[in-house]
Amino acid sequence: MKTLFCILFLLLLSSCRESYKFPKGENVIFITLDGVRYQEFFNQKVFSKFWTHHAESGVVLGDPSKKSKVRVANMMSLSLPAYITIHTGKRTLCKTNDCGHIKRESLSEKVRRKLVLPFEKVAVLGSWNGICRGALRENSLVLNSCGDTDFILPGHEDINLESRKNPPVWDNARLDKYTWQHGFRYIKNHRPKLITLSMNDSDEYGHDRQWDNYIKSLKAYDQKIHELFLLLDSMPEYKKDTMVFITTDHGRGKKRWWGHTLMRQARPIWMFLTGPGIPKKGSISHKKKVTHLQIKPFIEGFLGIYED
Numbered sequence: 001m002k003t004l005f006c007i008l009f010l011l012l013l014s015s016c017r018e019s020y021k022f023p024k025g026e027n028v029i030f031i032t033l034d035g036v037r038y039q040e041f042f043n044q045k046v047f048s049k050f051w052t053h054h055a056e057s058g059v060v061l062g063d064p065s066k067k068s069k070v071r072v073a074n075m076m077s078l079s080l081p082a083y084i085t086i087h088t089g090k091r092t093l094c095k096t097n098d099c100g101h102i103k104r105e106s107l108s109e110k111v112r113r114k115l116v117l118p119f120e121k122v123a124v125l126g127s128w129n130g131i132c133r134g135a136l137r138e139n140s141l142v143l144n145s146c147g148d149t150d151f152i153l154p155g156h157e158d159i160n161l162e163s164r165k166n167p168p169v170w171d172n173a174r175l176d177k178y179t180w181q182h183g184f185r186y187i188k189n190h191r192p193k194l195i196t197l198s199m200n201d202s203d204e205y206g207h208d209r210q211w212d213n214y215i216k217s218l219k220a221y222d223q224k225i226h227e228l229f230l231l232l233d234s235m236p237e238y239k240k241d242t243m244v245f246i247t248t249d250h251g252r253g254k255k256r257w258w259g260h261t262l263m264r265q266a267r268p269i270w271m272f273l274t275g276p277g278i279p280k281k282g283s284i285s286h287k288k289k290v291t292h293l294q295i296k297p298f299i300e301g302f303l304g305i306y307e308d
């Protein structure tokens, strides 16, 4: 297993030694943006604030021009199999977006259990309802709200109400702007140890072949990510001790940019991570392939609960 870390992280640092010491910190903000191609992610006009203000504060993986190979770890290039892989750290037999809840303990569940955290300290917030099936077991003890469900913490009633009044045209989801709102307020009021924020509008506009709205949703992500960094910087609890990890579940076709399922062209993805102990190198080159499977163990290592 250690070699995996060498691949993902140590390529960034120096050589990979037997006793890899994870970068260590206190909190993790884990963000996924659904179906955002590397072609757009590495476009500085689309993610302009990110590339201007944040990329150099961490490590960006997945730039083909740098020969950085980052790939999904499922055969389908599809959302739910990808989220399952990300949150369980294992490959999955799930091949559709209709699979039920995962059966093994997930990243969020393990973090809450191992660190013996109160209910409000770990949460999964997703715009698409499939996120909670990929990230949590049924009847999970982790705070969550995915798709068209309310976020049950007190103080979120107005966002729940607005969100219900203004549903997206697609099913089983809420608009990303409400997921961001929940997330920002939750971070301010409850200072979570681990929050997963999973966005969805981008993929929906992609499938609808609405290029302008696809790009618009990405620019909105760029803005929200910028605001999130400003918020974290303003909070002493987060300023120094927090890792922010951002990735996507799959890419999209090249010419057929609206699709992704079973497409080879949708397998390349990207990742960004920043936080204590993570080199500030921006977009980097590396030799070995990185995949979704490496995210869970790395976050566990960062929070000090990884078991080899």
Ligand SMILES: [Zn+2]
Binding pocket: 035, 079, 203, 207, 260
């Ligand atoms: Zn899709």
